[in-house]
Amino acid sequence: MGAKIVVRALMDAGFEVIYTGIRKSGEEIAAVACEEDVDVVGLSILSGSHIPFCRRFRELRQERQIEDKLWLVGGNIPRQDETALRQLGVDAVFPVGSPLRSIVDFIKRSAR
Amino acid sequence: MNRKQEGAPVVINESGIEIKPVYDAADVALSGGAERVGDPGEFPFTRGIHRQMYRKRPWTMRQYAGFGTPRETNERFHYLIEQGQTGLNVAFDLPTQVGLDSDAAMAEGEVGRVGMAVDTLEDFEIAFDGIDLEKITVSLTINGAAAVLMAMYFALAEKRGYDLEKLRGTAQNDILKEFVGRGTWIFPVEPSIRLVGDTIIHCAEHVPRYSPVSVCGYHIRESGADPVQEMAYGFCIAQAYIDHVLERGLDIDEFASRLSFNFDIHGNFFEQISKFRAGRRLWAHIIRDTYGARKPQSMWLRMIAGGGGGGLTIEQPENNIVRGAYYALISALSGTQTMALCSFDEAYTIPSARAARTSLRTMQILIEEMGLCDTVDPLGGSYYVETLTNEMEERIKSVMAAVSEEGGIVRAIAEGNIQSAVSRQAYEHLRKIESGDVRKVGVNCYQIDEDQPDIEFHPVKEEECRAKIAGLEKVRAERDNARVTDALRAVRDAARAGDNVMPAIIAAVTAYATVGEITDCLVEVYGRFPEPIRF
Numbered sequence: 001m002g003a004k005i006v007v008r009a010l011m012d013a014g015f016e017v018i019y020t021g022i023r024k025s026g027e028e029i030a031a032v033a034c035e036e037d038v039d040v041v042g043l044s045i046l047s048g049s050h051i052p053f054c055r056r057f058r059e060l061r062q063e064r065q066i067e068d069k070l071w072l073v074g075g076n077i078p079r080q081d082e083t084a085l086r087q088l089g090v091d092a093v094f095p096v097g098s099p100l101r102s103i104v105d106f107i108k109r110s111a112r
Numbered sequence: 113m114n115r116k117q118e119g120a121p122v123v124i125n126e127s128g129i130e131i132k133p134v135y136d137a138a139d140v141a142l143s144g145g146a147e148r149v150g151d152p153g154e155f156p157f158t159r160g161i162h163r164q165m166y167r168k169r170p171w172t173m174r175q176y177a178g179f180g181t182p183r184e185t186n187e188r189f190h191y192l193i194e195q196g197q198t199g200l201n202v203a204f205d206l207p208t209q210v211g212l213d214s215d216a217a218m219a220e221g222e223v224g225r226v227g228m229a230v231d232t233l234e235d236f237e238i239a240f241d242g243i244d245l246e247k248i249t250v251s252l253t254i255n256g257a258a259a260v261l262m263a264m265y266f267a268l269a270e271k272r273g274y275d276l277e278k279l280r281g282t283a284q285n286d287i288l289k290e291f292v293g294r295g296t297w298i299f300p301v302e303p304s305i306r307l308v309g310d311t312i313i314h315c316a317e318h319v320p321r322y323s324p325v326s327v328c329g330y331h332i333r334e335s336g337a338d339p340v341q342e343m344a345y346g347f348c349i350a351q352a353y354i355d356h357v358l359e360r361g362l363d364i365d366e367f368a369s370r371l372s373f374n375f376d377i378h379g380n381f382f383e384q385i386s387k388f389r390a391g392r393r394l395w396a397h398i399i400r401d402t403y404g405a406r407k408p409q410s411m412w413l414r415m416i417a418g419g420g421g422g423g424l425t426i427e428q429p430e431n432n433i434v435r436g437a438y439y440a441l442i443s444a445l446s447g448t449q450t451m452a453l454c455s456f457d458e459a460y461t462i463p464s465a466r467a468a469r470t471s472l473r474t475m476q477i478l479i480e481e482m483g484l485c486d487t488v489d490p491l492g493g494s495y496y497v498e499t500l501t502n503e504m505e506e507r508i509k510s511v512m513a514a515v516s517e518e519g520g521i522v523r524a525i526a527e528g529n530i531q532s533a534v535s536r537q538a539y540e541h542l543r544k545i546e547s548g549d550v551r552k553v554g555v556n557c558y559q560i561d562e563d564q565p566d567i568e569f570h571p572v573k574e575e576e577c578r579a580k581i582a583g584l585e586k587v588r589a590e591r592d593n594a595r596v597t598d599a600l601r602a603v604r605d606a607a608r609a610g611d612n613v614m615p616a617i618i619a620a621v622t623a624y625a626t627v628g629e630i631t632d633c634l635v636e637v638y639g640r641f642p643e644p645i646r647f
Binding site for chain 2: 001011023051102
């Protein structure tokens with residue numbers, strides 16, 4: 001549900017959003033990001049598997065050559081894991097409770 | 113809160129009902145009267161489904177638990193039972209919930225994360241080791257893969273020599289709400305309903321005291337629905353299962369008494385209590401008047417309530433202990449059968465032992481110290497509560513009528529209309545919290561600046577997950593694989609022929625076929641649900 005809320009907030013802010021739906025593999029997401037040539041990739045992870053998932057997704061970014069795209073992660077992310085995610089190359093982490101405006105503002109400021 | 117141009121402020125609850133500053137007998141009469149309330153244990157059960165309610169037996173305490181491997185979960189189960197818990201409520205990890213084995217590629221990183229990882233019957237043998245399932249009732253929080261996990265439970269009971277005629281317990285097994293919220297569907301909508309029908313019919317015929325479905329308004333509410341919609345959509349979904357089973361030839365009184373419900377508690381105190389009292393009365397009328405049931409038990413709205421994760425906050429998590437206590441009080445004042453209280457750390461992790469124990473103590477304090485079991489429906493007769501009960505009932509009815517006019521709940525869900533409506537509401541609600549129109553303590557008022565301490569997370573032990581996968585490989589190597597192949601073929605054949613698949617699935621799990629193998633057989637026949645992406 002959080003991801004859908006973020007989608008609405010981004011659409012309201014004027015962005016074009018491709019929502020892949022839930023339960024997608026890293027491979028599927030990287031493929032969509034590559035084919036659609038997006039500016040930003042946002043992952044929503046609630047289960048606690050964000051570190052292994054992002055470790056794998058970093059490799060996929062290299063394989064698909066989409067490392068230039070802004071990489072955001074949101075969801076149920078403990079504060080103490082943010083550094084580890086940043087070290088994997090995540091540009092910003094928006095844990096549960098992040099104001100929607102902060103996500104919109106970050107993308108406007110940073111999109112490459 | 114909306115304010116009138118002048119004079120006293122207008123108060124409107126989340127369900128859209130305007131709340132008056134004072135209520136009296138005239139309000140009760142105007143909203144539909146007091147004579148419809150009736151007595152506890154009597155139709156239409158507004159005041160409770162039993163005459164004595166908690167005086168005879170307090171609600172069942174059933175905290176949600178499960179993580180890592182079956183062995184770790186078994187330890188937690190024993191701990192909770194030692195602490196006075198009277199039922200179990202099993203959490204499964206996501207791979208299990210969507211029918212994947214622990215060694216599936218998509219399961220990587222998820223094994224044992226949000227619940228216990230289950231692949232074969234051996235895992236159930238370990239998880240319930242040393243627990244008398246004839247005394248402690250078990251609720252399986254499983255939906256997409258429910259038929260397989262229920263089969264495992266029945267196979268375990270059979271192996272232990274229990275009498276299936278007497279075996280009690282519950283499976284969540286409400287697939288329609290998975291399409292609206294939560295999201296652990298596997299098959300398309302129609303075969304998913306058929307599978308729920310198979311479990312209901314199987315239980316009616318072979319495990320008559322087991323509750324095969326717990327219809328969840330809960331997750332629909334958590335996804336953004338208001339309290340009236342929570343009840344209305346829940347009832348529409350329950351009716352979809354009932355209609356399906358009736359079409360397959362059962363009589364309403366053969367299975368309706370085994371349907372149960374799971375509802376949410378957060379938000380306005382009296383709105384929730386009235387929601388439950390209204391729901392109980394309306395459900396009794398639906399079952400008697402629409403379906404012609406004769407057995408009073410068929411008309412009972414039996415429910416689990418106490419949780420409401422959506423009300424908890426990651427900010428100032430200790431406030432969640434207080435919220436949990438109010439939710440428990442609401443639940444007790446509403447005449448629930450079972451409580452599973454949301455734990456204070458639920459906003460960010462699966463409950464720690466300390467958090468689960470605190471929830472358990474919250475309920476025990478109500479029972480032992482506060483006198484909540486002394487008398488039935490203590491709020492019955494309150495001008496406010498009875499008026500609100502009447503008004504909530506009318507609103508639930510009109511939402512149900514609207515769903516029906518638009519082609520019914522099954523179509524609305526398959527096309528994604530309900531999903532789209534509730535996610536829009538969730539967005540609007542969050543906007544109201546962000547703007548301060550809806551007040552949330554610790555979030556948009558009474559915040560504190562100081563750095564919050566790091567919070568305790570349940571550690572996922574990677575070596576345990578590897579051991580789980582190694583154990584699965586061992587079972588696959590040691591079982592009678594010819595028997596498994598035959599059993600899996602029988603599952604596929606039964607699904608293809610449109611027979612009840614439960615006997616074949618039970619035979620397959622008894623032969624130690626895995627959750628993934630059985631699910632794959634069903635996917636071959638039924639296909640997978642294509643998620644409608646709509647905004």
